[in-house]
Amino acid sequence: MKLEFERFMPKFWEYRDVASGPFRALFDFRKIWKQAVFLCAGVALTPLILMALIDYNVTQKAIESEILLRTSRLVSNERRAISFFLEERKFALDFVVHDNPYDTLKDTARLETILENLKKSLGGFSDLGVIDSSGIQVNYAGSYRLLGVDYRRHDWFRQVMEKGVYISDVFLGLRNAPHFVIALKHLLPNGDSFILRSSLDMERFQKILSQMELEPSGDAVIINRSGVLQTPSRYFHDIFSRIPFAIPDFSSTTQVYQTSDSKGRIYVIGYAYIVDTPFILMVTKQKNELMKPWFKTRLHLVAFLAVSIVGILAVIIGVATYLVNHMYMADQKRVMTLHQVEYANKLASIGRLAAGVAHEINNPLAIINEKAGLIKDILTFRSDCAVDAKFVGLVDSILSSVERCGAITRRLLGFARHMEVRIQKVSIRDIIQDVIGFLGKEAEYKSIVVSADIPEEIPEFESDRGKLQQIFLNLVNNAFAAMNEGGHLKIAVAAVPEKSVSVSVSDDGCGISDADLKRVFEPFFTTKSRTGGTGLGLSITYGLVQELGGDIQVESAVGKGTRFIVTLPLIREPQISEQKKGDVDAGIVG
Amino acid sequence: MRVLLVDDEEQLVSTLAERLELRGIHTAWTTGGEEALERVKTETFDLAVLDVKMPKISGIELKKKLQVLHPAMKFIFLTGHGSEEDFTAGAAEAGSDFYLIKPVRIEALLEKMNEVMRHPGKSI
Numbered sequence: 001m002k003l004e005f006e007r008f009m010p011k012f013w014e015y016r017d018v019a020s021g022p023f024r025a026l027f028d029f030r031k032i033w034k035q036a037v038f039l040c041a042g043v044a045l046t047p048l049i050l051m052a053l054i055d056y057n058v059t060q061k062a063i064e065s066e067i068l069l070r071t072s073r074l075v076s077n078e079r080r081a082i083s084f085f086l087e088e089r090k091f092a093l094d095f096v097v098h099d100n101p102y103d104t105l106k107d108t109a110r111l112e113t114i115l116e117n118l119k120k121s122l123g124g125f126s127d128l129g130v131i132d133s134s135g136i137q138v139n140y141a142g143s144y145r146l147l148g149v150d151y152r153r154h155d156w157f158r159q160v161m162e163k164g165v166y167i168s169d170v171f172l173g174l175r176n177a178p179h180f181v182i183a184l185k186h187l188l189p190n191g192d193s194f195i196l197r198s199s200l201d202m203e204r205f206q207k208i209l210s211q212m213e214l215e216p217s218g219d220a221v222i223i224n225r226s227g228v229l230q231t232p233s234r235y236f237h238d239i240f241s242r243i244p245f246a247i248p249d250f251s252s253t254t255q256v257y258q259t260s261d262s263k264g265r266i267y268v269i270g271y272a273y274i275v276d277t278p279f280i281l282m283v284t285k286q287k288n289e290l291m292k293p294w295f296k297t298r299l300h301l302v303a304f305l306a307v308s309i310v311g312i313l314a315v316i317i318g319v320a321t322y323l324v325n326h327m328y329m330a331d332q333k334r335v336m337t338l339h340q341v342e343y344a345n346k347l348a349s350i351g352r353l354a355a356g357v358a359h360e361i362n363n364p365l366a367i368i369n370e371k372a373g374l375i376k377d378i379l380t381f382r383s384d385c386a387v388d389a390k391f392v393g394l395v396d397s398i399l400s401s402v403e404r405c406g407a408i409t410r411r412l413l414g415f416a417r418h419m420e421v422r423i424q425k426v427s428i429r430d431i432i433q434d435v436i437g438f439l440g441k442e443a444e445y446k447s448i449v450v451s452a453d454i455p456e457e458i459p460e461f462e463s464d465r466g467k468l469q470q471i472f473l474n475l476v477n478n479a480f481a482a483m484n485e486g487g488h489l490k491i492a493v494a495a496v497p498e499k500s501v502s503v504s505v506s507d508d509g510c511g512i513s514d515a516d517l518k519r520v521f522e523p524f525f526t527t528k529s530r531t532g533g534t535g536l537g538l539s540i541t542y543g544l545v546q547e548l549g550g551d552i553q554v555e556s557a558v559g560k561g562t563r564f565i566v567t568l569p570l571i572r573e574p575q576i577s578e579q580k581k582g583d584v585d586a587g588i589v590g
Numbered sequence: 591m592r593v594l595l596v597d598d599e600e601q602l603v604s605t606l607a608e609r610l611e612l613r614g615i616h617t618a619w620t621t622g623g624e625e626a627l628e629r630v631k632t633e634t635f636d637l638a639v640l641d642v643k644m645p646k647i648s649g650i651e652l653k654k655k656l657q658v659l660h661p662a663m664k665f666i667f668l669t670g671h672g673s674e675e676d677f678t679a680g681a682a683e684a685g686s687d688f689y690l691i692k693p694v695r696i697e698a699l700l701e702k703m704n705e706v707m708r709h710p711g712k713s714i
Contacts, residue, residue, distance in 0.1 A: 362670030362692045363599050369693035370605035374612075377696075381612045399695075406693050 010321045012328035023335050029328050036320040044312050052305045063294045067268055068256045074212065075270035075283050076254045081208050082281055083274055089200060090182055092122055097186040097196045105130045111141040124204040126179060131195040144174055160185050160195055167277045170202065170230040178202045178239055206231055217289035224278045340540060358409035365405050372398040425460045426468060428493055428501060435472045447485045453492040458501055461570040467544045474541040475505040475564050482509030482562060499570045508561040517556055591707060595619040596626045596652060597641035609696055623647025630659055637703060642669040664706045668692055
């Protein structure tokens with residue numbers, strides 16, 4: 001898991017700057033990355049989240065308003081239907097008392113006929129009774145034996161005598177079935193009065209309620225002003241029990257409000273007082289059920305928001321990582337260039353020092369040469385000097401040593417001179433022999449066998465002698481460092497088709513592990529940090545080969561050895577920046 | 591053949607002069623340009639062997655001055671600075687192909703001297 005994470009970790013993440021001065025990184029890459037991510041995320045996500053929250057609230061409020069409005073309309077329509085039902089029956093009774101004289105109404109047969117007609121035409125009527133002003137039922141048409149019943153002490157009788165009209169609560173009565181009563185007082189011309197009283201069954205009443213278009217969780221009931229159910233309830237208690245909510249305040253118009261029950265369920269309640277009756281129409285809906293479509297939409301909204309946030313964050317993190325990584329790589333390149341400049345300056349200083357030393361040595365060498373030569377001349381030319389072959393041999397030995405020193409100083413001077421950029425015809429044979437010549441003594445000390453296989457047919461080609469010397473010096477030095485005493489170094493040159501030449505430098509040293517092999521040309525990568533390796537040698541070599549239009553490959557096996565293969569073009573492609581680059585390099589050297 | 595050797599290294603120039611004398615070549619030597627210019631006022635030389643790098647008057651400057659005084663004089667340069675390739679370029683600048691690098695073998699010097707004298711056109 002950790003390895004997986006490391007695979008995606010940007011290069012700058014674990015970077016710890018330990019350098020100082022100009023080699024120090026210009027930026028704190030982690031900090032820049034964090035700032036970029038947080039700033040961009042803030043700018044991009046804040047408006048998105050704010051808009052989403054606003055939209056969420058506005059939509060939720062709109063849906064809630066719609067629910068309340070719909071409930072209000074439903075209750076209003078239903079109230080009209082119930083009012084119309086009651087008014088219709090009240091008017092029917094009123095018509096009966098106006099159309100039939102009191103005496104006629106006292107006729108039982110006539111009263112039964114009227115009842116039958118009312119049942120057929122309007123429905124809902126279950127009996128009719130005529131009660132005189134003293135409270136005695138003087139005529140009755142219906143299923144029960146109620147003729148002669150004295151209602152004088154009944155509350156409804158007192159009310160109808162006072163108000164003229166009376167509609168009762170729903171009650172069971174003698175028939176033990178829910179019903180209610182409408183009673184009308186009618187004044188007679190002689191100043192007396194009588195009451196026409198009718199019981200209405202609940203069947204038609206409930207039919208009106210059941211026709212309401214309610215959601216599965218909705219309920220429509222009639223309650224009286226004491227909160228007692230007058231009709232059966234789908235979800236609450238039975239008829240004649242109290243509703244689980246407070247009795248809503250009186251209002252002449254339809255009202256809608258929200259309340260919760262003891263279980264915490266929220267209800268949307270619409271109610272309307274039915275005027276001139278004891279009834280209140282009440283419609284209840286469970287809010288959660290009503291909001292279900294919104295909850296579904298809300299889920300989509302939240303999912304969309306979450307996907308958007310994840311997407312935006314992924315893009316921001318990706319772009320920030322890409323940019324900061326490029327900054328990091330550019331900075332690394334800058335530091336690498338500084339190191340290269342420093343390295344080139346160091347080499348140039350060494351070159352100048354070598355040239356100075358060579359020059360200063362050349363004059364005393366010349367004196368030794370001449371003095372020894374003179375001794376030999378004296379021994380040879382003057383007859384007065386006894387010629388001893390041993391003396392001449394010794395002088396010759398001095399002269400040959402002087403000549404050898406002269407060759408070394410000439411090579412040193414030549415090497416220093418070749419550090420300047422100069423494109424010329426070069427012989428790869430000469431260059432490799434020069435390099436072997438330089439490092440010959442070191443090879444001897446380490447008992448390393450150096451062999452070179454350079455075919456005669458390899459032609460001269462145009463290149464930079466100094467850079468080539470540096471490339472092969474670095475590779476041979478590297479090979480020496482990898483080998484113990486008795487190692488073998490082999491340099492092989494071969495012509496490659498398509499006008500190239502390849503030079504392989506192979507050793508049978510310790511080799512490089514696969515993991516290190518991938519990074520071997522990276523700047524500052526070294527396995528020799530303990531012994532003072534800078535990690536720049538192969539990186540600089542790589543850069544020099546690239547500058548010469550060539551290519552460098554490496555093959556290695558741990559414990560078996562390493563082979564570097566440098567391929568160089570025999571025909572040089574013109575480089576636009578060459579002159580400029582040459583000037584810069586010459587400036588560094590000079 | 592009369593040869594003038596000029597080099598700021600006295601030990602070198604005196605020894606070289608002695609060696610040439612041993613070979614039968616009349617040789618005079620000085621350790622500076624001014625001294626050489628004085629010398630040529632009283633003596634005539636066929637050839638001058640000059641060190642390139644000398645204090646006050648360099649070998650190349652001295653050659654120009656000597657040429658004014660003795661147009662027929664030939665020149666060979668000696669130097670302890672640089673490689674043969676450098677001197678090829680330096681010789682072209684100085685108008686002469688005859689450069690030798692210190693330390694020089696006496697045989698090489700004699701050979702070069704003979705060459706110069708055989709091809710007078712090579713030296714201006």
